[in-house]
Structures are given as structure tokens and as C-alpha cells.
Amino acid sequence: MAQGENQRQAFQFYGRRKGRPLRKGRQSLFDELLPRITVPLNAGVTLDPATLFTPRKRAVWLEIGFGGGEHLAHQAAANPEIGFIGCEVFESGIASGLSHIADKKLENVRIHPEDARVLIAALQPRSLDRVFLLFPDPWPKRRHEQRRFVTRGNLDRLAELLRDGGELRIASDDPTYVEWTLRHAPIHPAFQWLAESPGDWLERPADAIETRYETKAREAGRVPHFFRFRRLPR
Ligand SMILES: C[S@@+](CC[C@H](N)C(=O)[O-])C[C@H]1O[C@@H](n2cnc3c(N)ncnc32)[C@H](O)[C@@H]1O
Numbered sequence: 001m002a003q004g005e006n007q008r009q010a011f012q013f014y015g016r017r018k019g020r021p022l023r024k025g026r027q028s029l030f031d032e033l034l035p036r037i038t039v040p041l042n043a044g045v046t047l048d049p050a051t052l053f054t055p056r057k058r059a060v061w062l063e064i065g066f067g068g069g070e071h072l073a074h075q076a077a078a079n080p081e082i083g084f085i086g087c088e089v090f091e092s093g094i095a096s097g098l099s100h101i102a103d104k105k106l107e108n109v110r111i112h113p114e115d116a117r118v119l120i121a122a123l124q125p126r127s128l129d130r131v132f133l134l135f136p137d138p139w140p141k142r143r144h145e146q147r148r149f150v151t152r153g154n155l156d157r158l159a160e161l162l163r164d165g166g167e168l169r170i171a172s173d174d175p176t177y178v179e180w181t182l183r184h185a186p187i188h189p190a191f192q193w194l195a196e197s198p199g200d201w202l203e204r205p206a207d208a209i210e211t212r213y214e215t216k217a218r219e220a221g222r223v224p225h226f227f228r229f230r231r232l233p234r
Pocket of ligand 1: 090
């Protein structure tokens with residue numbers, strides 16, 4: 001049984017979500033480019049993500065739920081010496097991410113086109129240098145709290161995967177999720193909140209770009225908040 005199958009059984013799996021049929025060009029990226037850059041996961045085998053890149057990269061950064069992939073592609077183009085893994089479950093998002101990768105001719109991006117939790121369960125501890133969780137689905141209703149990505153369990157796992165001094169970035173425009181993040185991440189013993197001044201959580205990190213999702217949130221009057229946490233030395 002593939003490792004992904006074990007993980008699917010271990011928790012409620014949010015599988016690949018299909019929307020409208022993909023346009024022809026995107027479908028061919030899906031059929032041809034995606035298999036070449038999909039992260040291979042094998043039953044019971046822990047994956048060192050550094051081995052996905054030849055020649056080896058200086059560091060590996062992970063983006064969870066990359067949406068349309070603009071931020072992932074921007075970071076990958078700006079940091080060719082870094083290896084990137086992007087996770088996304090929504091088919092049109094994956095296709096959009098692939099078109100950015102193809103347009104920018106990026107060689108340093110690998111894709112996990114399924115639930116990010118399947119991937120993070122399989123990665124080798126101390127193998128990541130940065131993790132982005134940007135505008136995760138808010139699940140604002142109380143009865144859906146357990147679906148939020150920021151949980152003690154997921155934070156524990158990300159703390160294992162990050163190297164000492166590594167960075168976890170979380171953004172949200174949802175007031176419930178902002179409060180939820182504040183109740184979980186800053187009190188986690190492995191993470192230090194890198195807030196420098198009272199208002200700095202309102203400013204997007206200088207090396208990031210505004211995604212379509214963030215633009216829409218601002219247009220709708222919601223206020224994006226940006227958190228940066230450092231993985232403390234063990
Ligand atoms: C609100 S969107 C934000 C997209 C993107 N980060 C941005 O800022 O534009 C959240 C995304 O996370 C994806 N997602 C949610 N849960 C996920 C999971 N467990 N694994 C991978 N992707 C996930 C959704 O499909 C969706 O595209």
C-alpha cells in the first residue's frame with residue numbers, strides 16, 4: 001500500500017478537487033509537465049526533499065496550498081539556489097501553478113498535487129528551511145475547527161521538519177483564523193513570533209507578492225495579517 005494510502009486512512013483526506021474542465025493547454029501541462037515534477041512518495045520510505053533537486057540546492061522551501069501558484073513561482077524565480085515544493089489539491093490551481101512554472105522555465109519547483117498532510121507525514125525531519133501557509137482555508141464555523149491547517153499536531157510536525165532557525169510564514173485575512181493562529185502558534189514551544197513592532201503583522205514580507213486571493217480579500221474589505229515564526233534551536 002502506498003504511503004499516501006496509509007495517510008488517507010489515518011485522517012479525513014481532502015483529495016484532489018476538480019472544478020470546470022481544464023483548457024487544452026493547461027490539460028497538456030497537467031498530463032506532461034506534472035508527472036515530471038511530481039514529488040515521488042513510496043510506501044514506508046521517508047523522503048529527504050534535498051534529493052529531489054540535481055544539483056542539490058542550498059535549502060528547500062515548502063508552500064502549502066499554493067492556490068494559483070503566483071507566490072510559489074515568484075519565490076522560485078527570485079531564489080534559483082533554493083528547491084521549492086508546492087502542495088495544492090484544487091485542480092485548476094495546480095494547472096495555474098504549472099503554467100507559471102512553464103512560463104518562467106523554472107527548474108527548481110516540485111509539486112505534490114494532493115493533501116499537504118500526506119507529504120509532510122513522509123518528509124525527513126530537519127529537512128526544510130522555510131514553510132509558507134498563505135491564506136489557508138479559514139473554516140470559520142466552530143464545528144469545522146478541526147479542518148483548519150493550524151493545529152497543535154500540524155505545528156508539531158512542521159517544527160520537526162524545519163531546521164533550527166528555519167521560518168514558518170502564515171497569512172490570513174479571516175479574523176477568526178487570525179485569532180486562532182494567535183492562540184496556537186506563538187505559544188508553541190518550538191516557535192518564536194518574529195513581530196518587530198505592533199503593526200508589522202499588517203505588512204506583507206518584502207520578498208513576497210500579492211496573490212489574486214489577497215487582492216480579492218483587500219477589495220472585499222478584509223485585512224490580511226502576516227505572521228513569521230522562527231524555529232527555535234533544539
Ligand atoms: C484560500 S486559498 C489561498 C491560496 C494561496 N495560498 C494564495 O494565497 O493565493 C487556500 C488554498 O489551500 C488549498 N488547500 C487547502 N487545504 C489543503 C491541503 N490540506 N493540502 C493542500 N492544499 C490545500 C486550497 O485548495 C486552496 O487553493
